Amino acid sequence: MSKRIPFVLAGILGLLIASTGFAGSKALRGTVKVDGSSTVFPITEAVAEEFGKVREHRRVRVTVGVSGTGGGFKKFLAGETDINDASRPIKQKEIDKARKNGVQYIELPVAYDGLSVVVNKKNTWVDYLTVAELHKIWKPGSTIKTWKDIRSNWPDQKIQLYGPGTDSGTFDYFTEVINGKSQVSRSDFTKSEDDNVLVKGVAGDKGSLGYFGFAYYVENKDKLKVVPIKQGNKKPVAPTMTTINNGSYAPLSRPIFIYVNLKSAKKPEVREFIRFYLKNAKELAKEVGYVPLLDQDYQKYLDKFETDFLKLAQR
Amino acid sequence: MKRTQRKRKEQLFIWICRAATWSAIAILLTLLFHVMREGIEWLDLQFLDSFPSRKPERAGIKSALWGSVWLIGLTAMISIPLSIASALYLEEYAPKNRWTRIIEINLANLAAMPSILYGLLGLAIFVRYFDLESSLWSGSLTLSLLVLPVVVIAAKGSIRSVPLSIREGAYALGARRWQVVFYQVLPSALPGIMTGIILALSRAMGETAPLIMVGALSYIAFLPEGPSDPFTALPVQIYNWASRPQDEFHGLAAGGIIVLLILLLTLNAGAVFIREKLQRYKS
Numbered sequence: 001m002s003k004r005i006p007f008v009l010a011g012i013l014g015l016l017i018a019s020t021g022f023a024g025s026k027a028l029r030g031t032v033k034v035d036g037s038s039t040v041f042p043i044t045e046a047v048a049e050e051f052g053k054v055r056e057h058r059r060v061r062v063t064v065g066v067s068g069t070g071g072g073f074k075k076f077l078a079g080e081t082d083i084n085d086a087s088r089p090i091k092q093k094e095i096d097k098a099r100k101n102g103v104q105y106i107e108l109p110v111a112y113d114g115l116s117v118v119v120n121k122k123n124t125w126v127d128y129l130t131v132a133e134l135h136k137i138w139k140p141g142s143t144i145k146t147w148k149d150i151r152s153n154w155p156d157q158k159i160q161l162y163g164p165g166t167d168s169g170t171f172d173y174f175t176e177v178i179n180g181k182s183q184v185s186r187s188d189f190t191k192s193e194d195d196n197v198l199v200k201g202v203a204g205d206k207g208s209l210g211y212f213g214f215a216y217y218v219e220n221k222d223k224l225k226v227v228p229i230k231q232g233n234k235k236p237v238a239p240t241m242t243t244i245n246n247g248s249y250a251p252l253s254r255p256i257f258i259y260v261n262l263k264s265a266k267k268p269e270v271r272e273f274i275r276f277y278l279k280n281a282k283e284l285a286k287e288v289g290y291v292p293l294l295d296q297d298y299q300k301y302l303d304k305f306e307t308d309f310l311k312l313a314q315r
Numbered sequence: 316m317k318r319t320q321r322k323r324k325e326q327l328f329i330w331i332c333r334a335a336t337w338s339a340i341a342i343l344l345t346l347l348f349h350v351m352r353e354g355i356e357w358l359d360l361q362f363l364d365s366f367p368s369r370k371p372e373r374a375g376i377k378s379a380l381w382g383s384v385w386l387i388g389l390t391a392m393i394s395i396p397l398s399i400a401s402a403l404y405l406e407e408y409a410p411k412n413r414w415t416r417i418i419e420i421n422l423a424n425l426a427a428m429p430s431i432l433y434g435l436l437g438l439a440i441f442v443r444y445f446d447l448e449s450s451l452w453s454g455s456l457t458l459s460l461l462v463l464p465v466v467v468i469a470a471k472g473s474i475r476s477v478p479l480s481i482r483e484g485a486y487a488l489g490a491r492r493w494q495v496v497f498y499q500v501l502p503s504a505l506p507g508i509m510t511g512i513i514l515a516l517s518r519a520m521g522e523t524a525p526l527i528m529v530g531a532l533s534y535i536a537f538l539p540e541g542p543s544d545p546f547t548a549l550p551v552q553i554y555n556w557a558s559r560p561q562d563e564f565h566g567l568a569a570g571g572i573i574v575l576l577i578l579l580l581t582l583n584a585g586a587v588f589i590r591e592k593l594q595r596y597k598s
């Protein structure tokens with residue numbers, strides 16, 4: 001029995017050599033490390049899945065983690081990841097950190113998300129909310145306790161608020177747009193990092209009001225009522241694929257991004273992954289419930305990536 | 316008169332205890348029923364043998380399942396020798412002074428620490444300081460830290476319960492100390508130690524928070540080939556699916572929970588089996 005071991009070893013060695021030989025020169029290899037926002041995750045997951053199906057990519061290992069936008073940036077700026085999923089633009093503090101660590105990066109929008117303001121199905125009185133009213137409800141120290149406090153002809157029903165946790169990029173964006181400063185908000189509302197909890201909360205409580213990503217509203221249309229948002233003198237607009245895409249659902253529609261490390265983009269497998277991402281994001285984003293950018297935008301960002309960024313990389 | 320009153324009191328007490336037991340079981344059964352109803356339709360070979368996917372009908376737990384198996388295997392390899400050795404030292408060799416008392420109090424405190432703190436520790440020490448990155452090494456070392464205090468305490472108890480007469484008998488026959496420890500104390504204590512280990516490992520298997528801290532991934536479409544590879548684990552995958560908007564993914568999460576439950580029950584059954592078998596061998 002022990003005499004056979006050398007043969008077995010030789011066989012394994014042979015197979016190894018053969019497999020590397022047959023892979024050909026075109027096959028990419030290496031690892032693409034992505035981390036960051038849970039909002040962007042479904043799109044990146046879809047891209048990674050399709051990317052892995054291409055024959056030339058089957059030796060590239062794509063890993064996607066979910067540490068939240070901020071947690072992901074920490075790793076990204078320490079050079080631990082190649083790409084960061086972000087549901088908000090990079091903050092000044094993070095830009096400073098990047099400069100300090102010598103990390104150069106590029107920001108690439110990949111889709112839109114429309115923050116949806118929702119109320120209970122049984123709420124018959126809300127026809128729309130203005131941005132000013134939202135501010136009145138959500139500003140720090142807000143005294144709004146009932147729906148009557150918002151508009152005097154609305155019923156004296158207690159208002160119950162639901163929103164994402166303070167670590168979430170959705171919270172950052174909503175507070176920035178509605179309250180003028182990121183992270184500034186009244187704090188006496190039900191928070192959860194899990195949007196499904198918010199959906200359940202709003203669906204089970206007649207006087208409730210909450211906000212979260214568009215995909216969660218679309219999946220729960222039968223349980224929730226979405227509130228059209230009125231900005232300035234414009235007509236109230238409800239979030240749909242079209243209104244988010246053409247920008248008329250303002251100001252609560254936001255782009256979501258991937259950030260790519262310059263050093264990482266020198267690796268051919270990362271470069272190829274980014275190209276694949278921007279070429280397929282339109283279809284895949286739609287499939288997982290997000291609103292794609294315009295065709296020419298994807299082309300624009302692809303060009304930006306190819307020219308500016310790679311020029312920088314060669315320096 | 317007084318007797319009937321006492322009897323009535325006793326009856327009442329028995330009924331309270333009975334109600335407590337049954338309500339616990341009822342809650343467990345409700346949970347199980349709920350999970351089964353949602354998840355059972357997703358359970359098939361394809362589910363066990365596919366990588367995660369954006370399409371629920373194509374998605375599976377292959378990477379998570381194997382990640383968990385790797386994690387628990389490595390954790391067992393690291394924590395079993397360490398914990399048995401420390402328990403033996405503390406019970407059989409260490410002098411009973413202030414230092415060992417402090418160590419023992421700390422063990423008890425560590426066993427009660429929230430698991431996310433172990434995650435933070437693992438992130439600072441294994442991922443960053445030792446530069447192991449978010450690998451199976453980091454994950455299993457962190458889980459080892461998590462189970463060590465629990466296992467050491469269980470092993471200590473089981474070593475302590477070895478009757479003095481066995482040691483004295485061995486000494487009387489001229490055995491040295493290490494002979495007593497290795498040939499008498501350890502075999503007698505082993506069933507209890509193994510039970511402690513397996514129960515602690517099943518707890519580690521269900522942990523999510525420390526693994527997320529050390530960087531367990533959410534999407535990974537290859538299996539780990541060694542302990543330095545990145546990984547995901549069943550609880551992380553379940554958590555990910557449970558927080559998705561689509562109902563189908565919640566079904567997948569329930570399916571994952573069923574698989575995790577089956578694994579845990581198998582481990583626990585293994586613990587019972589080992590205990591029974593070793594005890595019979597002993598007598």
